[in-house]
Each structure stands twice: as structure tokens, then as C-alpha cells.
Amino acid sequence: MPELPEVETTRRGLLPYVVGRSIARVEVREPRLRWPVAKKLPHALATARIGSLERRGKYLLFGTDAGTLLVHLGMSGSLRYLPSPAAPSVHDHIDVHFAEGGALRFNDPRRFGSFMLTTTPETHPLLKELGPEPLGADFDADYLAATCRKRSVAIKQHLMNAKVVVGIGNIYANEALFRAGIHPARAAGRIARARFEPLVVAARDVLKDAIEEGGTTLRNFVGGDGKPGYFRTSLRVYERDGLPCIACGAAIERRVQGQRATYYCPRCQR
Numbered sequence: 001m002p003e004l005p006e007v008e009t010t011r012r013g014l015l016p017y018v019v020g021r022s023i024a025r026v027e028v029r030e031p032r033l034r035w036p037v038a039k040k041l042p043h044a045l046a047t048a049r050i051g052s053l054e055r056r057g058k059y060l061l062f063g064t065d066a067g068t069l070l071v072h073l074g075m076s077g078s079l080r081y082l083p084s085p086a087a088p089s090v091h092d093h094i095d096v097h098f099a100e101g102g103a104l105r106f107n108d109p110r111r112f113g114s115f116m117l118t119t120t121p122e123t124h125p126l127l128k129e130l131g132p133e134p135l136g137a138d139f140d141a142d143y144l145a146a147t148c149r150k151r152s153v154a155i156k157q158h159l160m161n162a163k164v165v166v167g168i169g170n171i172y173a174n175e176a177l178f179r180a181g182i183h184p185a186r187a188a189g190r191i192a193r194a195r196f197e198p199l200v201v202a203a204r205d206v207l208k209d210a211i212e213e214g215g216t217t218l219r220n221f222v223g224g225d226g227k228p229g230y231f232r233t234s235l236r237v238y239e240r241d242g243l244p245c246i247a248c249g250a251a252i253e254r255r256v257q258g259q260r261a262t263y264y265c266p267r268c269q270r
């Protein structure tokens with residue numbers, strides 16, 4: 001599933017090819033995504049010029065003079081820029097053709113992605129409840145500590161709650177807690193104040209490392225498969241159950257929390 005680093009890598013890969021271009025037409029071959037693509041979307045976007053491409057959580061926001069095109073990649077979606085688009089294959093559901101030539105192609109085998117146009121992104125129901133960006137200034141130790149106060153929920157699940165902070169998915173929550181030495185099942189409200197600073201730094205570092213690694217796959221967005229590489233090489237604890245902890249040598253353990261796999265070192269993480 002594309003997580004924040006993959007979405008940010010997609011944004012950076014597409015940026016030079018879409019911003020400043022004008023849309024000639026939008027071709028929707030399969031509107032049945034997680035939410036149906038609005039019938040009026042192609043008409044509304046025709047002749048619109050893309051002025052910006054931003055990210056909020058795992059949403060890509062294409063700013064145009066006809067509104068903001070909000071794209072989510074769902075479980076299996078990808079976007080790529082094609083200088084001269086070949087005939088679409090079965091899961092290529094949408095093409096955005098540019099007046100200057102070339103097209104942006106949306107592929108999504110499982111169709112959990114979404115493609116919608118809004119004129120009020122700040123108050124859009126999918127965006128308005130989202131917590132701060134983990135790499136932004138609003139996500140700091142004071143903020144995180146305040147959200148944890150008196151909460152009995154496990155810290156890992158708390159970090160994965162998009163209302164608390166966006167874009168910390170399962171892999172990155174595991175990695176951040178390992179780096180911060182915090183046990184993933186510890187109640188959010190029972191973490192000492194001094195431990196929030198290292199936790200925030202760890203969460204940011206894990207995401208930044210993944211985005212940096214993703215930079216090596218930017219070419220995949222032009223003509224390629226539109227999929228950033230998954231950033232496994234820098235993982236220190238995820239899917240390492242039974243293997244020795246890289247810090248202390250104890251065997252990494254696995255448990256399930258909220259139906260998601262959790263990996264941790266029973267010695268280093270308290």
C-alpha cells in the first residue's frame with residue numbers, strides 16, 4: 001500500500017511534468033473507484049491549467065484554475081507521466097491528456113483509489129479531519145504529548161491515527177518506535193514527557209530516510225510503472241521477527257495490534 005513516503009515520491013516524480021501544463025481532455029474508462037468518479041469531472045477539468053502539485057497526508061492535490069483535483073492511490077494505485085501514451089491496459093482507468101502532448105495515467109488494479117474535484121479543499125470531508133503533517137512544524141513533542149494525555153490506547157495505534165498525525169503507516173510506526181526505544185503496546189498516556197522529543201525525531205527521520213531512498217526511483221514516473229520502490233533496505237525492525245536486534249542481539253518479536261503486525265525488541269523497547 002502506498003504510504004506517505006511513496007506518495008511524496010510520486011509527487012516529486014510528477015512535479016516537473018505536470019505543473020504549468022494545460023489539460024486538453026480527461027478520459028475516464030472506469031469510474032468505479034472507491035468513490036465513483038463524478039460524471040462532470042472531465043468537462044470541468046477540460047482546458048484547466050495545473051498550477052501546483054501538493055500533498056496532504058496521502059492525498060495528492062493538483063491545483064488547477066477549475067478547482068483542486070484530489071487523488072488518492074488507495075491500496076494499489078499509481079500515477080505516471082507518459083510522453084506519448086500507448087494503448088491503455090486493463091487497469092489504466094483514467095488518462096489526463098495535456099494540450100502540450102503527453103498524458104498523466106492512473107492505474108489501480110484494486111480500485112480503492114479516488115479521483116475527485118473540489119473547489120474547497122480546506123473543508124473537504126476527506127481532508128478537514130486530518131492531523132498535522134509529520135514533517136511539518138505543527139508536529140512536535142508538545143503537540144504529541146498533549147494528544148497522548150490520559151489516553152489508554154497503545155502508542156503504536158495512536159501514531160497511526162490520521163486525526164493525530166497523518167501518514168505514519170504501519171511500517172513507519174514500527175520503525176519509529178524501535179528507533180525511539182518505546183514499546184509499541186505501551187499506553188499513550190503512560191509515556192514520560194521526556195520521551196516525546198526522541199519519538200518525534202524518530203518518526204521524522206524514518207519518513208525522511210524513506211523519501212530520500214525513494215528519490216532513486218524518480219525515473220519510474222516517466223514512462224515507467226509509476227511505482228516507487230518500497231523502502232525495505234533501511235528497515236531495522238519491520239518483518240525481522242526471530243532475527244537478532246541490530247542494537248542488542250535479542251530476538252525481535254512479533255505480535256498483532258489492531259489487526260496490524262507489530263515488530264519490536266523486547267529488550268530495547270520499554
Ligand SMILES: [Zn+2]
Binds near residue numbers: 246248266269
Ligand atoms: Zn534490542
